[in-house]
Amino acid sequence: MPVAILSGRDLDDVRGRVLVDGIVYAGSHGFDIAGAGGLRRELGAACLSVLDEAETELREELDEIPGAQLERKHLSVAAHYRNVNQNDAFRVALAMDEVAARHRELRRIDGKKVYELLPDIDWNKGKAVLWLLETLGLEGRNVLPIYIGDDRTDEDAFRALEKPGVGILVSDRAQETSANYTLRNPEEVERFLQNITGHLHTTKL
Structure with a gap:
């Protein structure tokens, strides 16, 4: 299951905090992307x-x-x-x-x-997500992108994935959003991810 971390933090800062190999990191709101196999894209230099x-x-x-x-x-x-x-x-x-x-x-x-x-480039987290899906060959009908975020800038990604995927807002208060679903806090996010990975593991067995 391909995983990408998109953040407003600098690319090196995100990598240093997550410390997981083999996934895609996108810093600076998707302007600076790096992943395994030489995947690299930087805009705005x-x-x-x-x-x-x-x-x-x-x-x-x-x-x-x-x-x-x-x-x-x-x-x-x-x-x-x-x-x-x-x-x-x-x-x-x-x-x-x-x-x-x-x-x-x-x-x-x-x-x-x-x-x-x-x-001032026509680029944001939503365009970064769509670029990653295309670049990684994940545009098939059997692919369901899931995007989880808690920031205003994540709304671009929620809108980009309205049709091909699922957006999940993390917030403990009601607010307007383009996300499909809401989780209240990081603890609920953790349980959700555990359920997803558990289901995938069971399916593979």
Whole structure:
């Protein structure tokens, strides 16, 4: 059963946290993909110098907002506002938009208590999933892709898999989503995966 981990974290960061060989890792929201057999795809490297400039500008802007944290990733710049006063959160978004307006090569995406600037390329987790299915030869009628995620950016993947697969949102509160199903927390995700792998093992026997 092919497995892929898609994350907003850098590729090396994801690999270092998961530490499982033989699976596909996709960091930077699917912009940086690597897997066994030489599988490799990276988009947006031409924007690295622009991201450097955006990082410098954002650091100056966010220094004025208590609680705001700037994180430079390989292919994006992230502004975390989890610790920002609720009344000041709009200032973080405004700073990101102002910097993006000066650098047309970048666009803003929104995650859980974070805004990110990344290359303005027509690419996201959904397109990354579809590319992986095609590249790995997993587009047959007997293939059922299952995508599990808890972030706003996972909605792109849920939408991409509405017909060929199943999307599962991890959330303990009701919200609009393109996912087919919901699990409340990581513990339920673990039980779900154990049931899936147990079924596959029984089927093989």
